[in-house]
Amino acid sequence: MCIFCKIVNREIPSNKVLENDDFVAFHDINPKAPVHILVIPKQHVDSFNELSSEMMRDMTPFIQQVAKHVNVDQSGYRVITNIGDNGGQEVKHLHFHLLGGAKLSWGHFADADPKDFL
Ligand code: 5GP
Ligand code: ZN
16 A cells, blocks of 8 residues: 555555545655645545546645645745656655745756757
C-alpha cells in the first residue's frame, strides 16, 4: 500500500486540514511555502495521467474549499501536480500541491535552457 493510502487509512498520521467522503487535504511534511497542503483522492490513482474527468470535476470544488479554509483564496495561491520522473513526482498517488501564504517565485523549472528547445 502506498504512503498516501496509509494516510487515508490512518496507518500513518497526518496533519489534516479538510476531509470529505472522497478527498483529504493535509499539510505537507516538508513545506516549500508558508502554506503547503497536499490534496489527494481517497481512492488510489497513480497520477494525473490516470485522473478521470469525473474525479477532477469533484476535486475542483474541494481544492477551492481548502484554499478558502486556509484563507489564501483572496491573497492567491498555486495548485501544482507533478507527474512522473521529469515532473518530479516522488509519491505515486495523485496529489495536488496547494501553495500560498507568500508571494511565490516563478522560474527555474528546468536544468535545461528552454531556448535550446525552440
Ligand atoms: P511530489 O514530489 O510527489 O510531487 O510530492 C510529494 C510530497 O509529499 C512532498 O512535498 C513531500 O514533502 C510530501 N510527503 C512525503 N511523505 C509525506 C508524509 O508522510 N506526510 C506528509 N504530510 N507529506 C509527505
Ligand atoms: Zn495510494
